[in-house]
Amino acid sequence: MRSNHKARFVPIVLALGLMAAVFGTPLGGTPNFDRGESDQDYAPVTAPVASGEAAGQSSVDVTNELVRHNLQTRSTTAVGPHGAADVSAYLGITTDSLSTFPEVVGYPMLRWDYSFLRLRDPEQLVAAARLAIRAEVVDFGLPKFNSDTGGYWTPGLHEEEGVVDVANEVWREVQVRVTEVLGDALDTGLEPGDTLVFISRGGQIRVDPADVAAADGNRRGPEGEHPHDVTLTEPFVVQSPPPVDLSKGEDVLLLLDWNKFQGLYGGAYGYRFELMPANEILYKYIIDGDTAVNVGDPEGSLTMSYAALRELIDKSLGTAAGPLPRPGIIPADPHPPVDPFEGSPPNDVDEPDHSHGE
Amino acid sequence: MVVIPQYSVAPRRLSLLRSFVALALAGALLVPASVAQAHTGECLTDLLYGSDPNCRGHWQDFHTQYHWNGELSQAHHSGERDRFLSAATSWQNASGAGPWHVHFDSTKPTHVSMVNFNGSVLGTGRPAREDGNDHIPQMQGAAGEGDGTTGLWLRHDIGELICQGTTACSWYTGTGTPGGAQLDAWGVWMEELGHAQNITHHLPPGHSSAHDHTMSGSTTPGTTDKRNLTSHEADHACDPYELTHSSSC
Numbered sequence: 074m075r076s077n078h079k080a081r082f083v084p085i086v087l088a089l090g091l092m093a094a095v096f097g098t099p100l101g102g103t104p105n106f107d108r109g110e111s112d113q114d115y116a117p118v119t120a121p122v123a124s125g126e127a128a129g130q131s132s133v134d135v136t137n138e139l140v141r142h143n144l145q146t147r148s149t150t151a152v153g154p155h156g157a158a159d160v161s162a163y164l165g166i167t168t169d170s171l172s173t174f175p176e177v178v179g180y181p182m183l184r185w186d187y188s189f190l191r192l193r194d195p196e197q198l199v200a201a202a203r204l205a206i207r208a209e210v211v212d213f214g215l216p217k218f219n220s221d222t223g224g225y226w227t228p229g230l231h232e233e234e235g236v237v238d239v240a241n242e243v244w245r246e247v248q249v250r251v252t253e254v255l256g257d258a259l260d261t262g263l264e265p266g267d268t269l270v271f272i273s274r275g276g277q278i279r280v281d282p283a284d285v286a287a288a289d290g291n292r293r294g295p296e297g298e299h300p301h302d303v304t305l306t307e308p309f310v311v312q313s314p315p316p317v318d319l320s321k322g323e324d325v326l327l328l329l330d331w332n333k334f335q336g337l338y339g340g341a342y343g344y345r346f347e348l349m350p351a352n353e354i355l356y357k358y359i360i361d362g363d364t365a366v367n368v369g370d371p372e373g374s375l376t377m378s379y380a381a382l383r384e385l386i387d388k389s390l391g392t393a394a395g396p397l398p399r400p401g402i403i404p405a406d407p408h409p410p411v412d413p414f415e416g417s418p419p420n421d422v423d424e425p426d427h428s429h430g431e
Numbered sequence: 432m433v434v435i436p437q438y439s440v441a442p443r444r445l446s447l448l449r450s451f452v453a454l455a456l457a458g459a460l461l462v463p464a465s466v467a468q469a470h471t472g473e474c475l476t477d478l479l480y481g482s483d484p485n486c487r488g489h490w491q492d493f494h495t496q497y498h499w500n501g502e503l504s505q506a507h508h509s510g511e512r513d514r515f516l517s518a519a520t521s522w523q524n525a526s527g528a529g530p531w532h533v534h535f536d537s538t539k540p541t542h543v544s545m546v547n548f549n550g551s552v553l554g555t556g557r558p559a560r561e562d563g564n565d566h567i568p569q570m571q572g573a574a575g576e577g578d579g580t581t582g583l584w585l586r587h588d589i590g591e592l593i594c595q596g597t598t599a600c601s602w603y604t605g606t607g608t609p610g611g612a613q614l615d616a617w618g619v620w621m622e623e624l625g626h627a628q629n630i631t632h633h634l635p636p637g638h639s640s641a642h643d644h645t646m647s648g649s650t651t652p653g654t655t656d657k658r659n660l661t662s663h664e665a666d667h668a669c670d671p672y673e674l675t676h677s678s679s680c
Contacts, residue, residue: 183557186626188619190551190592190600191649201593219549228546237502237587238546240555274550314632316648333591335547342547353550354649393597405547 151217153224154337156282160215163277168213169322171247171315174277185243185313187274189354193374195367195385200393202328202351204261205386207253207360208269210323214246216276216313219336225280226337239335239342239405243276243313249327255383258391259331259398271329271348275315281308316353317369326358326365326382331398335405342405346398358382500544502587508545510604511585511616515543517606518620521658525665545587553589553650554619556626557582583623585616594652611653618657621645625664 149161162175192198199205217223219242228238251267263269319325327350334347350356354369365382367375377385499512548555585602586592594600594612602616603609625646632648643649643656645664650657 184631185555185557186631186648187548187555188553188622189649190553190594190614191643191651192594193651194595197593197596200596228544238544240546240548240552240584242549244549274552333549335549349550353552393593395591395593 149215151223153218153220153222154226154340156225156280158216158218158224159279159281160217160276162279163215170318170320171213171245171273171275172318174312177277177310177312180279180308180310182310182312185311187316189316190352191370192352192355193370193372195375195377195382196389197393198328198352198355198375199382199385200389200391201395202256202330202356203258203391203394204263204329204331204348205254205256205326205390206249206251206263206269206329207255207324207326208249208251210247210319210321210325211250211268212248212321213319214248214270216243216245216278218242218278219244219334221336221338225278225282237405239337241337242274243278243311244272244274245276246270247273247319249325252324255326256386256390258394269348271327271350272334273315273319273350274353275313277310277312279308279310317350317355317357319357324360326360328352328356328358330394332395338402343402344405345402346400351394501546503543503545503585511545511602512543514604514606514615514617515583515585515620517617518624518658521617521621521660522624525660543583544585546584547588548584548586551592552586553614554585554623555582556584556623583620583627585619585623589614600652608655609653614650614652615655615657618643618645618655619650621657621660622648622650630664 149159149164151158166173166175192201218225219239220226226241228241248268248270251263251265251269253265254263257263329348330351331346331348333344334349335342335344337343338345355367355375357368358365359368360366360379363379365377365379367373370376502508503511589602590599592600594614598612601613603613604616606617609615622645630646633646634644643651643654645657645660647657
């Protein structure tokens with residue numbers, strides 16, 4: 074490919090960093106609760122450009138090339154603190170779009186719906202993104218929970234002041250092939266032809282609660298209440314609809330950002346930076362002739378001429394983006410985490426960082 | 432006026448009995464007229480859309496009892512708690528006698544919390560599963576009658592979202608009009624309570640997306656639109672499992 078940039082694959086690496094943690098290896102393998110050396114798969118991030126800090130800009134150095142993986146070859150089961158997650162049903166169907174779910178027969182289904190932030194000013198939307206690309210949707214990863222393994226976990230119960238739980242959520246990877254880079258506020262060196270992976274909400278997972286009594290016993294609140302979901306004792310299915318659908322082969326314009334991705338890592342709440350939609354219901358545009366149509370905004374206030382959108386990207390991309398991406402897992406700060414195993418947080422996590430602008 | 436019948440019992444026992452009878456009468460007055468239908472079978476599939484008639488109609492048998500969990504139980508989140516009650520009352524009013532008898536019970540497992548979310552989520556309402564006896568999401572069953580696993584969550588790390596230019600979002604917990612970078616907690620709770628009834632995202636027929644309808648799936652800063660249920664949405668409070676309902680309150 075190109076030779077004059079060593080920063081080629083940061084989006085991929087940042088996204089695959091989660092996979093590395095989830096599966097112990099980037100591509101799968103034995104589920105485990107120990108990240109082991111997975112953090113080594115994360116690309117180092119060089120010192121940010123001083124003048125760009127306020128705008129969320131940085132120079133990113135990437136040396137990892139983990140893009141050459143096959144999203145469909147990963148394990149279809151993962152064990153988590155409160156149960157196993159099984160997505161093998163996806164292998165039996167053709168999933169041409171994010172919204173395609175395997176049929177649910179014989180299991181109770183819990184549907185997780187959300188309310189999302191809606192913006193009506195296109196400049197606000199663009200300002201919150203740090204990468205704007207035209208791309209072809211290539212493939213989707215298998216759904217998983219936001220834990221080390223991708224296995225099932227639930228937030229705990231706390232009565233103490235200052236303890237804030239992190240939500241358990243269902244995510245999957247989206248693989249796209251870049252056809253044009255319209256804006257790159259982190260200067261990654263991404264070019265047409267590169268493959269990119271970002272994380273999208275949504276998916277369907279069959280959960281087999283494991284040893285509920287033991288897990289519950291470890292997570293009872295002071296009044297003996299049950300954690301969310303853990304009272305379920307039989308297999309059930311969680312279905313989380315994607316906020317915006319994507320289909321394989323689709324030509325899209327995407328507004329993405331590297332942002333905090335929270336989960337249960339090593340039995341502790343923590344987060345890492347992942348490439349994800351800048352706004353989950355509004356990040357996708359379809360180019361129809363000279364018009365850029367925001368498919369998540371049927372009202373039309375974000376739809377405009379393609380030329381005007383490109384101009385806006387040139388002017389405002391990343392000007393209101395979040396904190397600078399950092400490598401590795403950052404413990405939730407300052408609270409002690411939920412620890413379903415009543416153990417200490419793993420000793421290989423980064424030291425708490427107080428400078429990420431939260 | 433309620434007259435407590437006299438019994439020939441010891442004074443202390445009489446006092447206890449009076450208390451018991453009074454409580455029972457009070458309970459009878461508070462519990463809405465039951466709309467219970469006979470449970471005739473299991474309801475393990477297609478729960479969401481209620482095509483199975485066994486999956487309908489039982490939730491109104493129960494009172495709603497909430498437990499403020501974790502961070503939401505703290506004094507500085509009293510505004511978020513108050514607006515949750517506003518939202519529950521709105522749904523209750525929409526359903527007439529309705530199921531939304533709001534009170535607190537620290538020992539019951541229907542949790543209302545503030546948690547950190549990924550992405551641009553503002554909140555979520557996750558319905559309880561059926562348990563073989565009560566097939567639709569009950570906010571809280573009597574002892575032994577249900578899982579009570581409904582989760583109602585509002586975003587805690589709201590300040591990390593961008594609402595207006597470089598202005599971070601915040602919750603508006605009053606009853607007036609939120610500022611331009613504020614999100615109406617009352618309105619978002621409305622949607623989450625709808626999800627807890629298994630109502631999915633949709634726009635009322637014939638309505639424009641320019642208005643933040645309660646179950647639209649999104650909330651715009653600075654608006655209070657979602658506080659108000661359309662008649663279409665209110666009908667869900669009477670027939671929560673059907674997206675295309677035929678009955679009204």
